[in-house]
Amino acid sequence: MPLADPYLLPMAALLTAIGVTEIYRLGPSNAFRQALWIVIGVAAFAATLFWLHKDYRALERYKYVFGVTAIGLLFLPALPGIGETINGSRLWIHFGSLQFQPGELGKIALIVFLAAYLREKREVLAQGRLKDWGPLLVIWGGAMLVLFATNDLGSALLYYGIFLAMLYVATARISFVAAALGLFVIGSFGLSYLTPHVQDRVTNWLSPWSTHTIYCPLSGHPALRQDCQSYQLVQSLYSLGHGGFGGTGLGHGIFTSTGGRQVIPDLNTDFIYSALAQELGLVGVAAVLLLYMGFVLRGFRIALTASDGFSKLLAAGLSFGFAFQTFVIVGGITRVIPLTGITLPFVSYGGSSVVANFLLVAGLMLISHRANRQQAGA
């Protein structure tokens, strides 16, 4: 891949390094496992490049395979027996002791499917005939169903966001986006009456601190909301506050109580941003966020330089998905949006996440190589 974008891989490597360093600091045994996953991720990355180096556009032909895979992976945790509920959401599957979050890989499959599907149907869709709305409604329904069946608000939000961005790029119809957005909001509202999980997240977001005690479902006793439902979010904010501008310095952050209990649950996965923010301070995490921006910028540059619709849509989907996933988790931690558990790309601890993100880099590099080769040839 001599003509591939030269910035993507170093940026991904830097983010991975920052992640594994912080994971090591929080628990050395996890860092070893993460390193193994990075090896697998890099292998998957290399394999993808090798396998698709002639023409990745062959994937277009298998779009429905990807579509079915995406939905299948999404629903896997909802199946009894292999699915597992963690923090009120069913988004893990386990085979024996092996845990896996299939939603991460489903994300890549969905983007490939949407890129192929929208490339084919974009003209028809743009005409806005009623019968052509069918597939879109299917996806909307799918997202809602996922939300309902697995309580995985984070993945639903991410999938739907990617879908909207790609729909807009394909059809150039802002009205579609507005309508789809409206449907999502109405749907989530409706669901919030059916599942208290979604409603709780919104309440915790709007008022994480309560002044009077309310029923706490975790302990079964009345408690202040900051000591129960919004405990994780609130303690994570304290972590940010304690870090302040300059941070405590790597290794000097406070993450355990004097009793040895970890103050913030899921610190090395969903909440790794709070750990980074405390130890590296605003200076450090702002730099990390700029790195994400740099990655996204390169991704969209690739989409712009690509010559065919499939490549453009694929690059745009991968780049936007990357940016939006970062927004969903960090926005949740910093109370911009309701908190939904999802990993921070490249940084969070988790095998499925690492592998999926290396596949994402592979995809963008394949597209950029082809685009640059064509430009050089022309």
Add this chain to the structure above:
Amino acid sequence: MNKQLLHVSVVALVLLAVLIVSTTYWQTWAVGDLADRQDNAIALVARLTVDRGKILGAGGTVLATNRRHRKHGLTIFTRRYTAADIAPQVIGYSTTAGTTTGLEQSLDDYLTGANTNLTNTFKDTLNKLGDQTVHGDNVILTLRPALQALALQQLAGRCGAVVALNAKTGAIYAMASSPTYNANLIEQPNGFAKIGRIKGACGDASALVNNATAGLYPPGSTFKMVTAAAALDSGAYTPSSTFFDPGYCVEYGQHVSNAGNPDQNGPETYGNVTLAQGFEHSINSVFCNVGKHIGGEEILKYAKRFGFYSVPPLDTPPSASLASGLYKNGKLFDPKNESQIDPGRLAFGQFSMLSTPLQMAMVGATIANGGEEAQPYLVDRIVASDGSLVSRTTPHMLGRPIKPQTAAELNQMMQLVVQGGTGTTAQIPGVLVAGKTGTAETGVAGVYDAWFVCFAPANNPRFVVAVQVEKQLNGFGASVSAPIAKAILEKLLGR
């Protein structure tokens, strides 16, 4: 498609830019707000990683220090109190759960090194980067541990308080409250329950309360210092004004009797006396008549000048002190007009007048200091961990409640009390002692609150001592409290 791509890329970048803004908010703007939250588990641990400043007595005796522990990869410091029972109500405590009281609470910013000045912030940042522990500032008190221990020894488990201070500067040398407790008990299992069971000889005192600043007691005849100050300062009387004492005073058509005479059945009777003699022998009928003549409002006006009706300023948290004054249904009561006051009984310190030992010490100190009232203080200086001075208390005058002339006359009258009046038990050979006894009725026959307020040397007053001992069966100011005050004065005078 490129136009739409540009739009979407802008949206993606804006979303990420929003994250930088929101993170900036939480890591700069909201930092103080978050740190102050009660449920902040991280700040709680962070507090313990600071080598909290020591608290030392006047001579350098360590009263509060730390124990260093290594726990879960963190170095934490927990409080350890030496001489833990001599002044726990003043020093207070600081627990691992983050609760603080007393000076530990009011001086927390200094003790944790969080007091904001540029040098400190700079030093802290350097310490953090160098992986060094943050050291809080050390506090050196005006309290003298040996004197404090003597006061508690003199109180001997009886409920009460001793306040000793410098009349000229307001520096407090002793502020003892009995019953007392061991401050190290707080962190022990069931520590609070153990402390709760300490009731003292009076049976209902709380060891956690600082009786010197938050104990409210009828001041009895020690309040005659205030009444006499009002009588003399307003010009209504002189020390040689004459009275006839039939053994009682008539108020609202009823007899208000003098204190009982131990030699006869019935009240003491003195006949023709001067105001000074009335003060010397603490004759209630004389002060009852003074009160009736100048009025209750006038007495309260002077009481307020001395600081009654407001919480005396002190280094301990304001919540640890109460205001002296008339109390009605447990609340401070400020009468709107004369008809709401019984001036005769108020004049000798009864009629729902309640005072803290500190407030009465301040009255004595004002008289001793020629009419000028010094603000009492407990902290002599605050020194950074590297030995550099952070702050030193400079004496501050609260005001001039009475004229120097009035103060001088009261000083003379108080000398008479010790020379040949009710306070002869406080005499120290070779030193002029001035004082005033108080034996306040508690509502139970034969049980009194015993007071003594004094200062020495009376010709150049330096040391003021106020002693209050609660619920003494047949115990009087002269027999119970004056000997305690004498022992404290002797120690202060180096005898």
